[in-house]
Amino acid sequence: MEFKDNDPYLIIAADSHAGLPTEQYRPYLETKFHGAFDDFLAEHEAMIEASNKMGVRDDAYAKKWFEDHEEDLAGGWDGIKRDQALDSDGVCAEVVYPDADAVESRTAVPFGAGLGLSGDLDPVLGLAGAKAHNRWLADLCSVSPERRCGVALVPITGEVEEALAEIRWAKEHGLGAVMIPARWCNQTPYHDRRYDPVWALCEEYDMPIVTHSGSAPREEYGDHLGIYVTEVTWWPARPMWFMLWSGVFERFPKLKFCATEGGCWWLPQLLWFWDRLWAGQKGSEKLGKGAFKGVVEMLPSEYIDRNCFTGLANVKRRELGQRYEIGIQNMLWGTDFPHPEGTWPNTHEWLKKTFHDIPIDETRVMLGLSAADAFGFDLEKLRPLSEKIGPTPTDLGQLTESRTAADLTARWAPVKEVGRHWLTDNDFPLIPQ
């Protein structure tokens, strides 16, 4: 699709959230789980109380947040209100993860199967909760379906046949991606061949496998938030290297994987580390040259470019500065709507703050085009909406009276030329020589 320099941006949020107020999931749950659901609701309420006591959140902040945004926050589960909130934020489309309420956790998926999806869930109840959310989500996504890629929750660490059945159901009902437990916990890790049927089906359906930050071994953290926040970005990224180094992306070359809301600031050093390891550089000679033959045939960074993405709830300037190492197409903008840690309802302002000096063609890729490619959005259908609601490069301060698109490109050309310095034979790439 062609764009003129100052055409509005077609923005796709690769990270947003939707979920019913928890008690409203009941009609989507099979009747036989209603008793267990009552127990879950009671436990969940107690957990929220305990969280509050632990000081996980700022009460005054929470109160103001809900008062200021009451109408729009209902967009967490109401499709019409949701479209209005997206429109006013300039966002055309979205990849929809669970758990709309990140402040008080009042839209949690039954039985813990939401963002905290992990291998230690009760296999029966976990699947039941996931199914309830998926069925409701399919309804939500039927409102303006061209604007939504719904993320199906699939606890693949349980019975593989059940997971496959749920993925088939999700595909048939218009959902577009498959969220797996970020942590397998006491179940089988993702290098195992038992998951090959899952990868194969997702590749066949072109449904990206996704993880989202949330699950972490909290029982190890005491009441220390800093530990949790440090690690909650690591666990959802972890499946990436389990799949990479066990050859999943070699065996399933069209499979896509996206780690969401864990940032991408950790990726440049890993790519550097992995490519050097693969190439047998200093430190890995004793492993032998053929160590990865037949399993990982290309450079790790080549698999990342081909198969992997990061969903970014508000990319940071530091990350943008490293985008030629990370890979521009690997970086998918997100708003995290309707979470307060995201950019909604001030997305324009955040985009201006973050992208004001980034080349326009690269901005288009990160704000929407790569997400469209990864998650299968129809750009033709979204284009008219973007013309109405999308901010322009002028709006973001990129184009000014004294600066053209070519100026932006020229500014970054030396950094782009260096790219991944370990592959382009550049030394200390970002430092004046």
Place this chain on the structure above:
Amino acid sequence: MEFKDNDPYLIIAADSHAGLPTEQYRPYLETKFHGAFDDFLAEHEAMIEASNKMGVRDDAYAKKWFEDHEEDLAGGWDGIKRDQALDSDGVCAEVVYPDADAVESRTAVPFGAGLGLSGDLDPVLGLAGAKAHNRWLADLCSVSPERRCGVALVPITGEVEEALAEIRWAKEHGLGAVMIPARWCNQTPYHDRRYDPVWALCEEYDMPIVTHSGSAPREEYGDHLGIYVTEVTWWPARPMWFMLWSGVFERFPKLKFCATEGGCWWLPQLLWFWDRLWAGQKGSEKLGKGAFKGVVEMLPSEYIDRNCFTGLANVKRRELGQRYEIGIQNMLWGTDFPHPEGTWPNTHEWLKKTFHDIPIDETRVMLGLSAADAFGFDLEKLRPLSEKIGPTPTDLGQLTESRTAADLTARWAPVKEVGRHWLTDNDFPLIPQ
């Protein structure tokens, strides 16, 4: 201590290894463990065989390594030969970790208490193995004690009183640092107050707490080396943020912690991430402003600068390029002697390749002065040896006919001025504006 520009470098290897051929640990083990030791030897041999089958190493490479270096490799356990090997490599002193043989694992500490020290060891046998090594190591370090800081192995995840007793024994017998299990496994994580007596004693004795790469949840990795190598740098660093965020460095301001042979390439992004988290920047508002009050009173990077170090077996150019973010004094050079993935026996060559354009005063800090400070080496005693065996800045290609010490400093001045860009209010620090 004052140095002239071209004075030889006083090199301290913050990472080296020593250990007896395993069966020779028997006389250092209490008699009651000799039966269990026989079982361990048999299991260990079987493990080595299995490792070889898994293709963890290159047989031809291993054969050549042992043939080429037979005499020097005996320096893994012989103090006199060890001094000779260090001398010819230009290294004055060393921080001595266990497990001399990283190729065939034939100098493993009894009962798994060496580099793989972790919380899932049998508490009785693990402590017995650690004690055997510590007793032998005290003997080794009595050869040229001014050149050695022996690292005592202390399984602190077991009984705290026993750990304290062993630390006291280590102090009394001249050992200088305390290696704790990198992973607590099913035992209590390091944020817990149960460890406060350990931190207090190590602070009082000025014995740094250290971890070393080696322990990792291999049972999760299948036979995929890439996963292991990716994660084996993460687990030994993990205690750093458990201690930091739970206020250990606030309560014990003189306690030192050093994570060794995991590189430091992961540290710049963590410092950036942590400082921003602590300061309540975008994304953490909902936690509330006082989230860390009373526990973490300073910026995380301030604790890292005051309390933490990384032991680097061959620092990489990319890491050096980020040294003003990492903190120069936090980066301790190591040779990894006598491991093949380190720089020995070609340390001069590696130093030249790595440091040829780094300012001399900074090089002195990273190659030895900071390690002397952290691990308590007496520079006055080492200086005469460094004058004889240390390479000069000219040897490393830093000083040339056309380049002075001031030239090197001037070249890096703009990067140094930016430093940690998130604290100096610089944007995209390493990119030409």
